[in-house]
Amino acid sequence: xxxxxxxxxxxxxxxxxxxxxxxxxxxxxxxxxxxxxxxxxxxxxxxxxxxxxxxxxxxxxxxxxxxxxxxxxxxxxxxxxxxxxxxxxxxxxxxxxxxxxxxxxxxxxxxxxxxxxxxxxxxxxxxxxxxxxxxxxxxxxxxxxxxxxxxxxxxxxxxxxxxxxxxxxxxxxxxxxxxxxxxxxxxxxxxxxxxxxxxxxxxxxxxx
Amino acid sequence: xxxxxxxxxxxxxxxxxxxxxxxxxxxxxxxxxxxxxxxxxxxxxxxxxxxxxxxxxxxxxxxxxxxxxxxxxxxxxxxxxxxxxxxxxxxxxxxxxxxxxxxxxxxxxxxxxxxxxxxxxxxxxxxxxxxxxxxxxxxxxxxxxxxxxxxxxxxxxxxxxxxxxxxxxxxxxxxxxxxxxx
Ligand SMILES: Cc1ncc(C[n+]2csc(CCOP(=O)(O)OP(=O)(O)O)c2C)c(N)n1
Numbered sequence: 001x002x003x004x005x006x007x008x009x010x011x012x013x014x015x016x017x018x019x020x021x022x023x024x025x026x027x028x029x030x031x032x033x034x035x036x037x038x039x040x041x042x043x044x045x046x047x048x049x050x051x052x053x054x055x056x057x058x059x060x061x062x063x064x065x066x067x068x069x070x071x072x073x074x075x076x077x078x079x080x081x082x083x084x085x086x087x088x089x090x091x092x093x094x095x096x097x098x099x100x101x102x103x104x105x106x107x108x109x110x111x112x113x114x115x116x117x118x119x120x121x122x123x124x125x126x127x128x129x130x131x132x133x134x135x136x137x138x139x140x141x142x143x144x145x146x147x148x149x150x151x152x153x154x155x156x157x158x159x160x161x162x163x164x165x166x167x168x169x170x171x172x173x174x175x176x177x178x179x180x181x182x183x184x185x186x187x188x189x190x191x192x193x194x195x196x197x198x199x200x201x202x203x204x205x206x207x208x
Numbered sequence: 209x210x211x212x213x214x215x216x217x218x219x220x221x222x223x224x225x226x227x228x229x230x231x232x233x234x235x236x237x238x239x240x241x242x243x244x245x246x247x248x249x250x251x252x253x254x255x256x257x258x259x260x261x262x263x264x265x266x267x268x269x270x271x272x273x274x275x276x277x278x279x280x281x282x283x284x285x286x287x288x289x290x291x292x293x294x295x296x297x298x299x300x301x302x303x304x305x306x307x308x309x310x311x312x313x314x315x316x317x318x319x320x321x322x323x324x325x326x327x328x329x330x331x332x333x334x335x336x337x338x339x340x341x342x343x344x345x346x347x348x349x350x351x352x353x354x355x356x357x358x359x360x361x362x363x364x365x366x367x368x369x370x371x372x373x374x375x376x377x378x379x380x381x382x383x384x385x386x387x388x389x390x
Contacts, residue, residue, distance in 0.1 A: 013230025014260035030277070050280060055303055065285065068238060068261055089266025091271075097262060194308035197280060205282045 014179065015079060017043040018163050019105065019208050023146060025073075027167070028066060028204070032059040032079030034114030035184070035192040041077060042187040047203035050196060051189045057086035060094060060104060064131060065170075067099040070204070081108040081122045084138055087187075094172050095146030103166045103173040106138055109181050117181060118185060139176040150174035174202050209302040210213075224353040224380070227314065228253040229287060229354060234363040236260060240271040244290035246316030246382040268293035272300040273310070284367055287313040291320070291335040291376075292328060301342040304372035311344075311359040312363055312373040320379035341376050348376040355381070 016039040020029065023046065031040040032048045036059075037051040052058060063077035084106045094102065110123040110133065123133030142150035153162050153175055165173050190196060198208035221229070227250050239254040239262045243246060254262045254359070271287035278285040289297075294315060304311035308389070319332020324351055336346055345365060349358045355377075362373045 028280075042239055054306070055273065057269065058276070058300055058303065061273030062277035062280070065238065065274035065279075065283075066281045067277075069278045069281025075339050087270070092266055093263060093270055099260070176344035193303075193306035197244045197276075197307045197309060200280055201282070204280070 008109070008154065008180045010154070010177060010179045011182060012109070012177075012179040013182075013184060014041055014157060014180070015162075016028060016107075017054070018159060019078070019166055020044070021163070023048070024188070028070065028073050028075045028200075030059050030063050030066070030075070030077045030079075032056070032083035034080055034081070035109075036078045036080050037189065038184065038187045039107070041189040042185075043130060045189045047199040048086050049189065050200055053191055053193070057090075058084055059083060060087055060090040063104065064090070064094050064097065064100055065098060065104040068097065071099075071101055074167065075099070075105070077102070077104045079104075079106060079111060080113065081106055081138060082112040082114075082120050085136070087120055088130055091145040091174070098172060100173045103169075103175070104142075105166055105175045105177060107149050107179045108138065108176055108177050111181055112159070113181070122160070137176075139174065142174040142176075147172050148173045148208075150176070152176045152178065154178045155161060214220045219329065220311045223321060223352040224249040224255060225355040227359050228317075230363060231286060232257075232259065233360070234367060236280045236283055236286050236363075237284035238263070238274065239288065240265055240274055241288040242266075242268050242293050243317045244288070244293075244318075246377065247288045247314070248291065249284075252315075263382075267297045269300050271293040271313070272297060272303050275311055276303050276307055276309055284310070284389065285312075287311075288316075289313065290316045291318050292331045293374070294335045294374075295331045298338060298342065301339070301344065302371075305343045308364040309368050310368060313344075314359065315373045315374055316377045316382055317379045323379060323386055344372045344374050346374055348374060348378060350378045352381060 020043045059079045068074040102109040111117040118129045119133045125207045139150045139152045268289045275285045319328035362375045365371045366373045
């Protein structure tokens with residue numbers, strides 16, 4: 001396990017498993033490329049999961065389009081800090097619509113994990129020559145974009161409330177979760193995008 | 209939409225209002241845009257109807273995942289942008305191919321025909337090539353009387369034929385002198 005200079009103690013796999021516990025037909029999940037994809041799949045692959053294998057920067061927009069199309073379902077976007085940094089503007093677009101059924105969880109390991117753990121902008125300043133960022137605060141950015149309910153979760157004692165907020169609280173809900181840098185098994189869902197899309201629509205709409 | 213394609217009857221409406229009618233005919237529910245003067249009147253018509261959600265984007269790139277999400281949820285959408293915006297979308301413009309979902313975009317061309325602003329030329333001239341490279345079908349309109357039939361055919365290719373389709377509204381159609389006006 002790599003050192004965690006930020007002091008994060010939360011582990012992403014069991015956390016995501018808790019977020020998705022007893023997921024039924026009313027929970028629609030989109031995961032960003034890389035670790036978030038493997039995380040939701042480790043919790044149990046299901047048709048109403050849309051795990052991305054590319055399209056960096058897409059998950060929040062996808063979640064918004066889906067949340068507007070399906071206002072009676074809960075839409076949950078789970079993604080990494082690197083992915084979120086690529087589409088900060090999409091948080092402002094979410095705020096223009098204020099979808100009550102949308103929750104966004106950013107698993108912030110302060111790294112581009114998938115590509116070799118290079119520091120992202122959320123990494124602290126002066127963390128050494130290969131590990132320095134800007135201390136960018138994505139929850140503050142979300143609030144600045146107009147998503148008032150945007151907070152940071154660091155402790156295991158806060159996880160139960162996190163799960164409740166993400167699954168049921170009136171949205172849009174944005175949660176930045178500081179997680180450890182870990183080397184985890186790749187648990188992979190089907191890769192074919194058309195298949196993932198068709199099975200999702202089949203499960204949701206009754207036709208592909 | 210199972211009806212056979214027909215040539216819509218000539219309309220007396222302004223061509224931008226005709227596009228709005230096509231959107232309604234095809235049950236488009238979500239409209240995304242980074243504004244362009246050429247799309248101004250159409251955007252306003254979409255904003256005024258209760259049957260569509262109209263969203264301003266921070267960058268055109270957002271429009272593609274939004275369209276993917278809308279389709280996952282069973283709704284049709286359209287992205288309105290100008291040619292310079294196409295350059296902002298390139299990587300995500302691969303999504304319709306990867307996920308194989310219907311995608312429709314209407315592009316007002318700049319740097320195309322008598323453009324006064326030199327900054328518009330590189331992306332304006334690159335627009336058809338970039339879209340083709342990403343596997344997007346191109347339809348092009350230069351005259352007002354072809355607008356309705358072309359946008360209608362593009363919507364059919366997208367939503368019935370499952371394609372990613374772009375309609376280029378050429379600068380000759382939009383009119384060089386009309387920028388800034390509705
Ligand atoms: C447009 C684009 N640029 C770069 C990449 C390479 N890439 C793949 S995953 C990734 C980092 C993802 O980082 P993050 O979202 O923080 O995920 P995690 O650390 O949780 O794995 C990058 C840069 C890509 N796939 N697409």
